[in-house]
Amino acid sequence: xxxxxxxxxxxxxxxxxxxxxxxxxQISKHSFDTPLYRFNVPNLRVGTLDSLLSLSDDLLKxxxxxxxxxxxxxxQIEELERVSGVxxxxxxxxxxxxxxxxxxxxxxxxxxPTMSPLREIVDGIHGQVAxxxxxxxxRVAEYNNVRSQLNAINRKQSGSLAVRDLSNLVKPEDIIxxxxxxxxxxxxxxxxxxxxxxxxxxxxxxxVPRSSKLLFEDNEYALYTVILFARVADNFRTxxxxxxxxxxxxxxxxxxxxxxxxxxxxxxxxxxNLRSSLLQWCYTSYGEVFSSWMHFCAVxxxxxxxxxxxxxxxxxxxxxxxxxxxxxxxxxxLEGLSDSANSTYxxxxxxxxxxxxxxxxxxxxxxxxxxxxxxx
Numbered sequence: 001x002x003x004x005x006x007x008x009x010x011x012x013x014x015x016x017x018x019x020x021x022x023x024x025x026q027i028s029k030h031s032f033d034t035p036l037y038r039f040n041v042p043n044l045r046v047g048t049l050d051s052l053l054s055l056s057d058d059l060l061k062x063x064x065x066x067x068x069x070x071x072x073x074x075x076q077i078e079e080l081e082r083v084s085g086v087x088x089x090x091x092x093x094x095x096x097x098x099x100x101x102x103x104x105x106x107x108x109x110x111x112x113p114t115m116s117p118l119r120e121i122v123d124g125i126h127g128q129v130a131x132x133x134x135x136x137x138x139r140v141a142e143y144n145n146v147r148s149q150l151n152a153i154n155r156k157q158s159g160s161l162a163v164r165d166l167s168n169l170v171k172p173e174d175i176i177x178x179x180x181x182x183x184x185x186x187x188x189x190x191x192x193x194x195x196x197x198x199x200x201x202x203x204x205x206x207x208v209p210r211s212s213k214l215l216f217e218d219n220e221y222a223l224y225t226v227i228l229f230a231r232v233a234d235n236f237r238t239x240x241x242x243x244x245x246x247x248x249x250x251x252x253x254x255x256x257x258x259x260x261x262x263x264x265x266x267x268x269x270x271x272x273n274l275r276s277s278l279l280q281w282c283y284t285s286y287g288e289v290f291s292s293w294m295h296f297c298a299v300x301x302x303x304x305x306x307x308x309x310x311x312x313x314x315x316x317x318x319x320x321x322x323x324x325x326x327x328x329x330x331x332x333x334l335e336g337l338s339d340s341a342n343s344t345y346x347x348x349x350x351x352x353x354x355x356x357x358x359x360x361x362x363x364x365x366x367x368x369x370x371x372x373x374x375x376x
Contacts, residue, residue, distance in 0.1 A: 001099045002321035003376045006330075007039055009301050009317040009369040010338050011309045016316045019337065023318065026333045031326045037103040039317040041298045042114045044121075046311065052303055055118055059300050062126050066293045067374075069133045073286045074376065076140065080279045093287040098375060103319055105294050112295055121299055125292045132285050139281060143274040150267045153260075161187045161221035166250055167257045169216045174225055175252045181208070182230040184237075185215075187246040188222045196224065196245060203239040204232045297373065304369045315369075331366065338368040 012019050020038065027036050046052070074091065081088050093101040107114070112121050156165040166185060175183045188196045201207050211227035228236055237247045305315040322330040 001097070002035060003374065004321065005102060005373045005375070006320045006322065007297055007301060007317070007371055007373060008320065008334060009305045009315040010334065011368070012314045012316050019316045023316070023333070023337055026337065027330070030333060031322060031329045034320055034322040034326050034330055035103070037319045039298070039301065039319045040105055040107065041302050041317045042107045043313060044114050044299065044302050045117055046306060046313070047117055051117070051119060052307055055122065055303055056307060058122070059303065062122060063296060063300060066125065066129050066289065066296055069129050070286070070289050070293050072133070073136060073282050073289060076136070077279065077282045077286060080275055080282065084275060084279065086279070091283070091286055091290075093291050098290055101290065102294060102373065105298065107298060108291070108295065118299055118303060122296065125296050129289055129292055132289055136285065139278050143271070143278050146267060146271045146274055150271055153264055153267065161216070161218055161223050162246060166223070166248060167260065169223060170250065170252060172252065172254070174213070174215060176227055180229055181227055182233055183225050183227050184233065185248045185250045186224045186226055186240060187248055188224055189244065190217065190220060190222055192244060193222050195243070199243065200226055203243070204228070204235040206232045207236065300371070301369060308369055334370070335367055
C-alpha cells in the first residue's frame with residue numbers, strides 16, 4: 001500500500017474524458033509504475049470570489065489540523081496494539097481500507113450537502129474533528145491515569161528492597177508479636193550480610209539470639225527479620241542506622257494485604273477494559289476523521305481550482321502515487337498537460353530561485369493545483 005499520494009487538478013480545455021485518456025496514456029508510457037485514479041470532486045457551491053479568497057487563507061491551517069488529528073489517532077492505535085500484543089490491522093473507513101477510500105473517493109451528499117456554502121462545509125468538518133480530538137484527550141487521560149496508578153504499584157512491588165512494598169514477601173509465620181516481643185525487618189546491603197549476622201545481637205540489649213532469618217534477596221539488598229523486646233526497638237533502629245542497616249517500618253495485616261491485592265486486580269481489569277474500549281473508539285474515530293479529511297481535500301481541490309483556472313468550474317482532479325524516482329517524470333507529464341502559457345513562471349522554487357508560493361502553501365509550485373497526502 002502506498003502511503004504518500006498527490007492530489008492534483010488539471011485545467012480542462014476540451015472535455016474531461018479526453019484529458020483523462022491523455023493522462024492515462026502518458027503515465028502508462030513514461031511512468032507505468034505510478035498508480036493513477038480519478039478523484040471525484042462534486043460541483044460545489046462557488047459563492048463570491050471574496051469568499052473563496054478568504055477561504056483559501058484558512059484552507060492550509062485547517063488541513064494541517066485535520067491531518068494532525070488523523071495521525072494522532074493512528075499513532076494512538078499503533079501504541080495500543082503494541083501494548084496489547086494485538087496484531088496490527090489495516091485501518092478502514094466504513095469497512096473500506098483507507099487507501100481504497102482515498103482512491104475511490106465518493107462525496108457524502110447526506111453528510112455534506114453540495115449546495116451548502118464552502119465555508120459552512122469547512123467549518124463543519126473542523127468542528128466535528130475538533131470534537132473528536134477533545135474526546136480523544138479525555139479518553140486517553142482516563143486510560144493513562146489508571147496506567148500510571150498501576151505502574152506506581154508495580155514499581156513498589158518490583159523496586160529495590162529499600163523502597164518496595166514488602167507485604168508480598170513476608171508470611172504470617174515470619175512475624176512474631178507478643179506483649180513484650182516485636183519482629184523488625186532489616187534491609188541489609190548484600191556486601192554487609194556477614195557484618196549484620198555477626199553484630200545484630202549486640203546492637204542493643206534484649207535481642208533474641210539467633211533470631212535473624214533471611215527472607216528475600218534482590219540485586220542490591222537482603223531482607224532479614226530480627227526479634228527483640230519491644231521496649232528497645234527504637235534503640236535498635238538507631239544503632240542499626242549508624243551501622244548502615246535500614247529498618248523498614250512494617251506492620252503485617254492480612255486485611256490490608258487482601259485490600260491491596262483486590263485494588264491491584266481491579267486496576268488491572270480497569271486498564272484492560274479502558275484499553276480495549278479506547279482501541280475500538282480509535283478504530284471508529286479514525287474512520288470518521290479520515291473521511292472528513294478526504295472531504296476537506298475535495299473542497300480544497302475545488303476552491304484552489306476555481307481560483308487558479310477561473311469560472312465556470314472546468315478541471316480534472318486525480319490522485320497519483322508516484323515512487324520517489326518517478327516524481328520528476330510525473331511532474332513533467334502533468335505540466336505538459338496543464339496547457340499553461342505561464343509554465344516557465346510556475347516552476348518550483350528550486351528551479352527559478354523563489355517563484356510565487358502556491359495557493360495551497362506547499363513547498364513546490366506548479367502550473368496546476370497540487371498537494372500531498374501522507375497516510376502515515
